[in-house]
Amino acid sequence: MRIGYYAHHHGSGHCRQADKLAALLPNDARAQLTVFTSLDIDSYRFTAIDEQQIIRLNAEDERPDDILAGRAGEYWQPASLHYSPVGNGDIQERSHQILDTIFHCKIDLMIIDVSVEVAMLCRAASIPYLYVRLPGIRDDAPHFGAFVGALALLAPYPKALESAQTSEWVCDKTLYLDFIYSQQAESYTYESFIDILEKLSVGGEISAPKSTSLPSIEAQLIDKSEATIPIVTVIKGYGGHKAIDEKLPELRSLLPNALIVSLGPIDDDKRCYVDISAEVDDVTPFICHSDYLMMACGLNAVAQAYNYDTPLIVVPDDRPHNEQAVMAEALVAQNKALNWQQFKTLMSVNDGQSESIAQTIHYRSKQHPTTSVDSIEKNNSEENNFEEDSGEETNAVTPTAGQVFMHSITDYPTTKLWFENWLLLRLNLTPESTIKY
Known part of the structure; x- marks a missing residue:
């Protein structure tokens, strides 16, 4: 079709x-x-x-x-x-x-x-x-x-x-369709992430450092397990970033010694609250290796961060029909993220220790498990291992819901055949009548 x-x-x-x-x-x-x-x-x-x-x-x-x-x-x-x-x-x-x-x-x-x-x-x-x-x-x-x-x-x-x-x-x-991923994300080591930060410190827009300097950061962040300066990445899109920019002064107050990286657009009067302001093609290393991730609730941004362990703080932007607010509520309810108030409370309880906050989020998430791409892939891996142990070789990878949908529309020559033989079977509603010949 x-x-x-x-x-x-x-x-x-x-x-x-x-x-x-x-x-x-x-x-x-x-x-x-x-x-x-x-x-x-x-x-x-x-x-x-x-x-x-x-x-x-x-x-x-x-x-x-x-x-x-x-x-x-x-x-x-x-x-x-x-x-x-x-x-x-x-x-x-x-x-x-x-x-x-x-x-x-x-x-x-x-x-x-x-x-x-x-x-x-x-x-x-x-x-x-x-x-x-x-x-x-x-x-x-x-x-x-x-x-x-x-x-x-x-x-x-x-x-x-x-x-x-x-x-x-x-x-x-x-x-x-679940979250839709455009391609397999490139794997980044913590060291390569630090290299990216170094390059951004030279080529990006650098605000006057608050209590940190990039050379000392480089020295202290060689090994993440020994890092003493928390890295906070704030990711924003061009559909709107007012709400999250308004939180930057308080974020700086909560974490005065952190390295705060702003990716995407930023209001000029808020640049003084971040250490690095930049545009990047791939946010994956920042999502993977930051100590905290702060962002709005646009679908593409949430999809990228959904299956990572980095503590996520959601600050929904004002959108028609409460689009981002509803997504933020759902993420918090599923223990996939913290809202701004929860983050501030945990900061005071744990004295800003990212490891303690991460453990709190992960513990709560385990109490209320949800189906995710990671769990699906894990189950598929276990099934594949079982088949291999049984002497059957297989390289099959279970397609995502998005792939199944997109491939289905190429499998049928007409919309009518696709609608009656594929689509209706997957809905819990049916029309009162369909035309038959």
């Missing part, structure tokens, strides 16, 4: 999610994927698919010549839409771009991440779609309409992190 993917323009996360899903396809099937987005090429460059597979859409901002504003109020705003200017030439053009491309490229199925308006456009044009369901409280009429109109909903996170406030029928119509 030929797949279209609509990626919202806010931040780079939606395009990155499309890129990660594309990477799960067999190489010869990636050419069958078309991405629609109004995000410009400088904001995100795809790696799994070619630029000619990207349809750069017109923006959907309001214009002075609009007849009605995007949110025109009662009696003028359709209950099924969040935003719908009338007489907007850009939206007319982008709607034409979407429908024309779907028709000429013979796209069989759309994945919408995320837009209620694009979902309704597809349903009105009789185009089947799957709707990506992000965390948060999305129980308003426009979202419910988009959910109802979809063949199914896709959740790019584990079911264990589902909000208790989500309607049962929404969960029943959802495929949980």
Whole structure:
């Protein structure tokens, strides 16, 4: 089947999610994927698919010549839409771009991440779609309409992190893909991590050190077991970082002797509270080897950190539908992270000792185990070892939920066959009737 993917323009996360899903396809099937987005090429460059597979859409901002504003109020705003200017030439053009491309490229199925308006456009044009369901409280009429109109909903996170406030029928119509990983993370030693910090201290933006100097840090951090200066990495994305930047002064106060590294954007007036401010292509060594990890709750960031042992402090950014707040609550409830207040309390109890805090988190996590990629891989490894002990050789690796989903859409020639023979078998809901011949 030929797949279209609509990626919202806010931040780079939606395009990155499309890129990660594309990477799960067999190489010869990636050419069958078309991405629609109004995000410009400088904001995100795809790696799994070619630029000619990207349809750069017109923006959907309001214009002075609009007849009605995007949110025109009662009696003028359709209950099924969040935003719908009338007489907007850009939206007319982008709607034409979407429908024309779907028709000429013979796209069989759309994945919408995320837009209620694009979902309704597809349903009105009789185009089947799957709707990506992000965390948060999305129980308003426009979202419910988009959910109802979809063949199914896709959740790019584990079911264990589902909000208790989500309607049962929404969960029943959802495929949980778990967190989606673009590639096998490179393995970094602690020594290589220190080398990276050294290079950043030369090439990155360095604030005036508080009570530390980088040469002495290098000397003291040769062996992590003997390190005396805690390393705190603060990871932020471009979708919003106000909430986490506001915590930097207090973080510095809590850990006056720590090496604080800020990755991603940072407000100019907050640079004085960190030792290193930088942009990096791979945050893996920082996630793996820092003493503390502090970040917001965007899906891509959480996915990267979810299965590491580094103590995680979550500071959700303000987003529509409480998207990050709900994810933070779920992570804390599953004992995968601490909120800011819990972190401050533990700092006072343990006098800032990262080892004690890590042990506290890990102990609590063991009391409430959750299914994770690590546990799945561990079980697979044990099964493989059993088979090897039985004299049967196997190199099989159990595919992830995301891989199973993406490969399924290449296994069927039509959306109808896929819907009836693969998708419906995995949902707890069925339509009242399907067309049979």
